[in-house]
Amino acid sequence: MRKYGVIGLGQVGATVAYTLVQQGTVDELVLIDHNEALAQAQKIDLEDASARLASTTKIILNDYAALADAEVLIVASGNIKAIDMTSSKGRFGEYESNQAIVRDIAPKIVASGFKGILIDIMNPCDVMTDYLQRLTGFPHNRVFGTGTFLDTARMQKYVGQALGTNGKNVDGYVYGEHGNSQFVAWSTVRVNGEPIANFQAKQNLDLNQLEEDARQGAFAVMAGKGYTNFAIATCGVRLAEAVSADAQLACPVSAFDPEYGTYVGMPAVIGKNGIEHLIQLDLTTAEKASLTASAEFIKKNVDVLPQPVKN
Numbered sequence: 227m228r229k230y231g232v233i234g235l236g237q238v239g240a241t242v243a244y245t246l247v248q249q250g251t252v253d254e255l256v257l258i259d260h261n262e263a264l265a266q267a268q269k270i271d272l273e274d275a276s277a278r279l280a281s282t283t284k285i286i287l288n289d290y291a292a293l294a295d296a297e298v299l300i301v302a303s304g305n306i307k308a309i310d311m312t313s314s315k316g317r318f319g320e321y322e323s324n325q326a327i328v329r330d331i332a333p334k335i336v337a338s339g340f341k342g343i344l345i346d347i348m349n350p351c352d353v354m355t356d357y358l359q360r361l362t363g364f365p366h367n368r369v370f371g372t373g374t375f376l377d378t379a380r381m382q383k384y385v386g387q388a389l390g391t392n393g394k395n396v397d398g399y400v401y402g403e404h405g406n407s408q409f410v411a412w413s414t415v416r417v418n419g420e421p422i423a424n425f426q427a428k429q430n431l432d433l434n435q436l437e438e439d440a441r442q443g444a445f446a447v448m449a450g451k452g453y454t455n456f457a458i459a460t461c462g463v464r465l466a467e468a469v470s471a472d473a474q475l476a477c478p479v480s481a482f483d484p485e486y487g488t489y490v491g492m493p494a495v496i497g498k499n500g501i502e503h504l505i506q507l508d509l510t511t512a513e514k515a516s517l518t519a520s521a522e523f524i525k526k527n528v529d530v531l532p533q534p535v536k537n
């Protein structure tokens with residue numbers, strides 16, 4: 227029996243839930259949202275699809291206790307309307323609302339007896355992932371965030387478009403914060419196996435512009451619909467499935483790095499234990515400095531939050 231939970235049933239959580247039900251990924255799905263009417267509506271809508279689907283998913287609503295034997299919990303709560311696209315605060319528009327959400331949900335998750343892997347999507351992603359780990363007290367490997375998994379997908383798309391190839395043929399990683407201080411570690415990027423530097427010389431690639439396109443990718447979507455959902459839900463589900471399948475999938479996520487004492491976007495291997503291990507690549511001096519600066523920015527914003535009381 228495969229069972230996941232999703233907290234937050236707005237645009238992102240609903241799309242995660244729909245994907246899981248539509249694919250038949252899980253037998254049971256625990257859906258939680260403090261907006262009772264919305265939660266009920268999402269459940270009914272998903273159940274209405276049931277007769278047309280090959281698989282059947284049992285939906286359990288607003289019952290934290292049901293998380294006790296869930297394999298994966300995806301946190302997609304938040305308040306997307308708090309992000310003002312014209313403000314330089316970016317995803318930190320949700321900093322106040324979402325730290326309060328962490329303080330609300332973390333004790334409930336712990337009390338449920340949840341023993342699985344917690345994947346945070348909620349923004350600002352690295353800060354909230356770190357805060358969720360601190361307030362749940364779960365081991366670092368059992369808590370991680372989607373981090374730069376989506377930003378890396380955007381980078382792959384833009385580089386692929388610039389070079390007339392499928393983004394799937396682009397390897398490499400966006401590191402750092404899922405936010406303004408992220409950067410593309412170009413030393414890691416290869417296209418059809420060739421280092422990006424080879425194409426840069428031949429085809430006059432503007433790497434700064436490609437990096438900025440990836441960084442601003444969310445806002446290109448939000449400008450039209452006020453939220454993003456398909457790509458991030460795809461990322462969240464892919465990571466959850468990597469846990470279930472013990473896939474040992476190498477991908478960039480927001481993982482705890484003891485060197486920085488916080489969560490930050492970097493490549494890691496995902497398996498049944500969540501973060502199996504970090505992938506330490508030989509970054510250039512400039513890339514290493516950018517990662518340090520990004521991690522320090524994240525840690526500073528977690529350290530000032532109310533911390534768990536030590537017994």
Ligand SMILES: NC(=O)c1ccc[n+]([C@@H]2O[C@H](COP(=O)([O-])OP(=O)(O)OC[C@H]3O[C@@H](n4cnc5c(N)ncnc54)[C@H](O)[C@@H]3O)[C@@H](O)[C@H]2O)c1
Pocket residue numbers: 233234235236237238239258259260261264302303304305306307320324327330331346347348349350351372373376404453454455458
């Ligand atoms: N990491 C990424 O790459 C990425 C991408 C897209 C969105 N996001 C983030 O995901 C989050 C969700 O986005 P959205 O567009 O679905 O937002 P939304 O505002 O549409 O939905 C958030 C949902 O969370 C629920 N909620 C709020 N507080 C709660 C609580 N204490 N307990 C249970 N439920 C609670 C709300 O009722 C709402 O239904 C946001 O923080 C958003 O910024 C992250």
